[in-house]
Amino acid sequence: MNGLRKFLSKVPLHLVIIGLCLIWIVPTLGTFVTSLRPRQRVLQSGWWTVILPKQDEGEAAYTEYCAECHGSGGQAVDGVDLTSPDLLGEFSRSVQLQILLQDELPDGRPHVETMPSSQELVDTLEYLRQEAGVVEGEELPRLTIQNYVDTLVGYVGRGHWVDECRGVDDPAPGCSGTGWFSRDGMARAFVNSLIVSIPATILPLLFAAFAGYAFSWFDFPGRQWMFVVLVGLQIVPLQMTLIPIFRIYASLGLTGSFLGVWLFHTGFGLPYAIYLTRNFMSALPRDLFESAYLDGASHWTAFWRLAIPLSVPALASLGIFQFLWVWNDLLVALVFLGSGHPVLTWQINNLVGRFTGQHLLAAAAFVSMVLPMIVFFSMQRFFVRGLMAGAVKG
């Protein structure tokens, strides 16, 4: 009894939390469903309709508004065959039907007593098209994996790459420049993102480990104030340095090169990375370093055999944060890499500008999200800690 009451008193709380979670998850879910739907279906209806029995809706609207006069088969009125493909061809959009229904019939009566809603008009037309067999809708699968193939190879046409281009003697014009290594494809962009992100993670991590060790276990003049300056450098916005670096790169021919981006990300990862490694390394047990010293160990040994192995949790969090930061970055890629070596974010932004349709955009977005999602679900603990600690950066 008591347990039940306790449970009931918590029902509103559960509803609020589940509602919030739904709000948070639905946009992503919708994009995922869209990425799996054929282009025509995405254009015709919202992603949520995959779970609705679509045809019934149109049939219901037809029965309510039209069946009384036109009959259940659509052929009851002389000379007006609602299932004729020619007639349906005149109503490619629902507004055209709406305009017709607003007109009176030849004998002066209103065409319909109450006007159907816009959605009902759409449903009715789609139902009639299906009845008449004029829509490709029936042959279209509900869900398909082909959007992913198309976006990976950089195909943005109306069909699918596998049908139109691969192994076809006379490929469609949209096929030129597509393929697994195409510059417009997300496959190539994925590889480019990896090429950018891995060194841009390792370099700052390595430099920061050295510097963090020096700030923790070395005694040198300027140790204190140099570190304070470093704390201050953390807030310098990336925008602050874009223009001069861009000019330097242009004169050195580094624009569009991976090396330039690696170094830029290293520069911007460092202040925070050093801050974190220093705080972590200086909190390591002091006795360990004392006894290492007494055993005659050099700094080099203490660094590689003590400081680095003991700092793995901090370095892992930092590495995940830096990797995702670089992976998800658009601005630096836009300025320093551009179209020469398109990365994922650059390629998606480019796709948005080309109005290729939501089905391809959604698939492209998911290609770019795969790796962060895997990292998130497999290393959630390090991941959250890394993002938390580093959220001020950049």
Place this chain on the structure above:
Amino acid sequence: MADEYQPPAIMKLAGRQAWYYLLPAIFVLLIYVVYPSVRTLYLSLRTDDLTAWATAACVEGQPCWGILQNYQKAFTEATVVFRNNAMWIALMVPFVTAAGLGIAVLVDRVSYESLAKAVIFLPMAISFVGASVIWGLVYHWRSEPPQIGLLNAILNGVGVQPVPWTTGGAITATLAMIVVGIWMWTGFSMTILSAALKGVPQELIESARVAGATEFQIFWQVTVPIILPTIVVVLTTMTINVLKIFDIVFVLGKGQPGTQVIATRMYIEQFNQNNTGLSSALAILLILAVLPIGWVNVRRFREQEKIR
């Protein structure tokens, strides 16, 4: 203080070697952070072709700020970006903080806390560009049905005229983009504040409860004062992040001059218009806005060091 602190013996070992460890980092930082920052300050005081001080860009009979002419231009030609950035901060920072705190308090009371937190936190893993695509679909608008955007389909369903969220007006579009920002960043404030909540001593709450305080009173008079420092950290961090917002506006606000913020306008001025002076001035204004927060960070750090 650091002076009273007795350094471990290893620290006296080969002090000069420290520079080998520091050199790569210092080298990269000087080239990539320190020098360009100073250079940007200089560029902001020059004409666009860098041949003269910005004073030369003054026009007879129009207001002239001398060497600060690029800043005059920023305040007169780019006023809208300051309005938009202010709007972003005024709406997003308090909302993200409050929502994060609210969710942290709620999920603290259920058994599936970690699952709910993972759901809210997930958007932080994806890029702003990816989020822009996801929300571009939510906001999708057509002049006639069927609406394939969820939001407009709902409006259509309840008989309200669908709204062109991201292409209608600058204010509507900015609000729509702020919602995306909130969706992405609430997980951040929730996680930090949730950790702070767990650190509130349970005895304090119990004794307040025994003394007859309501849950509401306990929250406002016991919990909130204790976690206030953390709330301030979230507020300042979010302010910095929102000041620098770029990707969402660049992708979702495409072709809408009225939605631009400091960072996007700066990019456009430099890389599309070649207005180096104005662009650099905007960068400097950005860091001026962030500077007080950086100062607070340094002070907080020094206090922490004293306690150590």
